[in-house]
Amino acid sequence: MPDQLIFGMEVVLNGLMAGVLYALVALGFVLIYKASGIFNYAQGVMALFAAMTLVGMMEGRVPFSHLINAIFGTEIHHFGWHLPGLAAVLLTMVVMVALAWVVNQLIFRHLVNQEPIILFMATIGLAYFLEGFGDMMWGSDIKKLDVGLPQGINLMIDETTFNIFGYGFFIDNLDLVATGVAALLVIALVIFAQYSKQGRAMRAVADDHQAALSVGISLNFIWVMVWSLAGFVALVAGIMWGTKSGVQFSLSLIALKALPVLMLGGFTSIPGAIVGGLIIGVGEKLFEFTVGPLVGGATENWFAYVLALIFLVFRPQGLFGEKIIERV
Amino acid sequence: MKQRLMTALAAAMLVASPALAELTIVDTSYRTGPYGANGIPFSDGYQDYFTLLNERDGGIGGEKINLVECETGYNTEKGVECYEATKAAGNGALIYQPLSTGITYQLIPKVSADGIPLHTMGYGRTSAKNGEVFKWVFNYPANYWDGASHAITHILDLNGGDINGKKISLVYHNSAYGKEPIRTLEELSKKHGFELILLPVDHPGQEQKSQWLQIRRDRPDYVLMWGWGVMNQVAIQEAVNIRFPMENFIGIWWSGSENDVKPAGDAANGYKALTFHNLGDEYPLYDDMRKYVVDAGKAAGAGDQVGSVLYNRGMYAAMLAAEAIKTAQEMHGVTAINAAQMRDGMENLEMTEAKMTALGLPNFGPEFKVTCQNHGGNGFGAVSQWDAAAGEFKLITDYFQSDQEIISALVAEDSAAFAAESGITPGC
Numbered sequence: 232m233p234d235q236l237i238f239g240m241e242v243v244l245n246g247l248m249a250g251v252l253y254a255l256v257a258l259g260f261v262l263i264y265k266a267s268g269i270f271n272y273a274q275g276v277m278a279l280f281a282a283m284t285l286v287g288m289m290e291g292r293v294p295f296s297h298l299i300n301a302i303f304g305t306e307i308h309h310f311g312w313h314l315p316g317l318a319a320v321l322l323t324m325v326v327m328v329a330l331a332w333v334v335n336q337l338i339f340r341h342l343v344n345q346e347p348i349i350l351f352m353a354t355i356g357l358a359y360f361l362e363g364f365g366d367m368m369w370g371s372d373i374k375k376l377d378v379g380l381p382q383g384i385n386l387m388i389d390e391t392t393f394n395i396f397g398y399g400f401f402i403d404n405l406d407l408v409a410t411g412v413a414a415l416l417v418i419a420l421v422i423f424a425q426y427s428k429q430g431r432a433m434r435a436v437a438d439d440h441q442a443a444l445s446v447g448i449s450l451n452f453i454w455v456m457v458w459s460l461a462g463f464v465a466l467v468a469g470i471m472w473g474t475k476s477g478v479q480f481s482l483s484l485i486a487l488k489a490l491p492v493l494m495l496g497g498f499t500s501i502p503g504a505i506v507g508g509l510i511i512g513v514g515e516k517l518f519e520f521t522v523g524p525l526v527g528g529a530t531e532n533w534f535a536y537v538l539a540l541i542f543l544v545f546r547p548q549g550l551f552g553e554k555i556i557e558r559v
Numbered sequence: 560m561k562q563r564l565m566t567a568l569a570a571a572m573l574v575a576s577p578a579l580a581e582l583t584i585v586d587t588s589y590r591t592g593p594y595g596a597n598g599i600p601f602s603d604g605y606q607d608y609f610t611l612l613n614e615r616d617g618g619i620g621g622e623k624i625n626l627v628e629c630e631t632g633y634n635t636e637k638g639v640e641c642y643e644a645t646k647a648a649g650n651g652a653l654i655y656q657p658l659s660t661g662i663t664y665q666l667i668p669k670v671s672a673d674g675i676p677l678h679t680m681g682y683g684r685t686s687a688k689n690g691e692v693f694k695w696v697f698n699y700p701a702n703y704w705d706g707a708s709h710a711i712t713h714i715l716d717l718n719g720g721d722i723n724g725k726k727i728s729l730v731y732h733n734s735a736y737g738k739e740p741i742r743t744l745e746e747l748s749k750k751h752g753f754e755l756i757l758l759p760v761d762h763p764g765q766e767q768k769s770q771w772l773q774i775r776r777d778r779p780d781y782v783l784m785w786g787w788g789v790m791n792q793v794a795i796q797e798a799v800n801i802r803f804p805m806e807n808f809i810g811i812w813w814s815g816s817e818n819d820v821k822p823a824g825d826a827a828n829g830y831k832a833l834t835f836h837n838l839g840d841e842y843p844l845y846d847d848m849r850k851y852v853v854d855a856g857k858a859a860g861a862g863d864q865v866g867s868v869l870y871n872r873g874m875y876a877a878m879l880a881a882e883a884i885k886t887a888q889e890m891h892g893v894t895a896i897n898a899a900q901m902r903d904g905m906e907n908l909e910m911t912e913a914k915m916t917a918l919g920l921p922n923f924g925p926e927f928k929v930t931c932q933n934h935g936g937n938g939f940g941a942v943s944q945w946d947a948a949a950g951e952f953k954l955i956t957d958y959f960q961s962d963q964e965i966i967s968a969l970v971a972e973d974s975a976a977f978a979a980e981s982g983i984t985p986g987c
Contacts, residue, residue: 238772238776241772242769242772245768245772248768249766249768297861300861304856362591363591366591366595371590371591371595371596371599372596372599372818373596373792373818373821373822375821375822375824376822377824382796382799382800383799383800383802384800384801384802401772401775401800401801403800472765475765475793475796476765476789476792476793476796476822477789477792477821477822479593479596479789479792480591480592480593480595480596481593481763481765481788481789482765484593484763484765485765488765488766516768516769519769520769523769527757527759528733528757528758528759528770529733529759529760529761531761531766531769532761
């Protein structure tokens, strides 16, 4: 088998893995958009905030310690204890639910029935607020995140592919874990949306706010629930990306990777986010592998958006999005 | 009416107030945004040194230093806004140190027109080394092209002076900054016969799988990195993932802080980075820094960055600015110098080991002398290596000079092109 074909297979596999990581970010956008029609600009910052909170909990950092020390002249930084990963994840989830409740009470409760652009602008404000709030709460240093996930080359795949092709494929163990987690997450979300009472209520709200209200569904509860779910997805994305690069401000920019995925998969489809992620992941990696060397490289960001643009032209609602029909 | 009267009174008081300090230094910092984690220690070091001079010595030559901070967020437009908003602060800003190649490129024509010196220490436009063309811009003690040469010289040393046929990959930030060393490396590749492989990474550099898969396929002997921010941390983690030997991975000085290696943990042990100043906090000056600044609660930040790589670099930049002010004061016989006199001080700055020892910073930086023709120093640098167990970078070489034969020719060529397109007649 020609070397380029073998290398290409490795690139495709890695593209699929990268796509899963993009999809993890996109899922958070989909959840909120599906239930409330809000394009949540703050989703990337929520991933950052969740990851910062997780590290803070694990390391026993005192929240707002810089502020407290500056005001009172104290020197407190740590509580002196370290939490195991699972306990820290659970506590972080509590914080994300609290954040969802506060966001709903202070912002979106007052914006029911407003134009989508108003809601979008509100999420921009929320994003900038959370950026500063997170830094103030946990500090802006780069934090190492280690919840015990394996990282580095998967030796079994390396050896197996070496025996078959004479060249061992590189697959990152962390990417394999991310794939498993994403699969579980999607299955759980689909089951929740289809078969649970709250899930059906969420879909009802997504279909028609007024009709849902008229049958006694609490809009407030559903929105808090959806923002909490998005917070959970943000936490998962934050763990995966934060383990790769450390927890730092740039984590909030992973939202840029989710946009072409949403444009391609559709803003309202959970499976669409996954399929869109996989197409973008494989597409950009293969393009970089084949065309990149001819044009100087660094084509991935460009290609992802061009691919999404092409889909927009022919299928504006995305692959799995709901077709918008307005009767006049 | 009463409100108007109060407003007019307040405005009159502001105009009539004498300047509170005579030497105005602007710190165009970035404590927020994707590069804030690196901007904070640099800015802390820069400001803390001037605070130390104010608190311990009463300023420089008896003149207090007026520190003005302006947040750029590493954003070029904001950097230019900061410059315009602060250039007339106090008695006029004496020097700018933007810590951004993008902002530097925008400020070069502005500072040249306004007559305010710009110091771009280890970054910015490399050919600004030619003082005959770039009268108001200084980039001592080393620049990117020096850095490229330092890396290759180090690799030559490791290979007995022969790297013919070796493969060297450059992983670089796909921006003006990241592209700076390419020309020099191409020239060095012709001279020494190594194969250069270029691997650009788009901003911010969170996803680099393609580049590191290619490195795994190409199997280069060495990888060089020109990165900043998250790109560094991801690259080092990816290198660990593919089991690239860390001692063969060399970053420019902007890819060599504790921030860059700590996320990868112990696996980053052995990673190398270039530097043009020394590391750690075992210097007499830091005793004073703790006594007069940090412990006195006057530090610019939380005081937790003292001795880190980027804190040292910011402190070094401030120290070089302060020494230029002293030189200017001696040259002109005045203590309250202006920006033009500051430029003279910078152009006649000479850093000797004796001077650095007297400052409490023995062996902290290379010796160099600035002249009208040479605004970039003598091109000395060193190699540091990350010791994960100790949690610090350590110098593993002495300071050595870059390949002046190649770099001087490139500086002359690039600065001549700039002079031609800008209508500048070179000269001193």
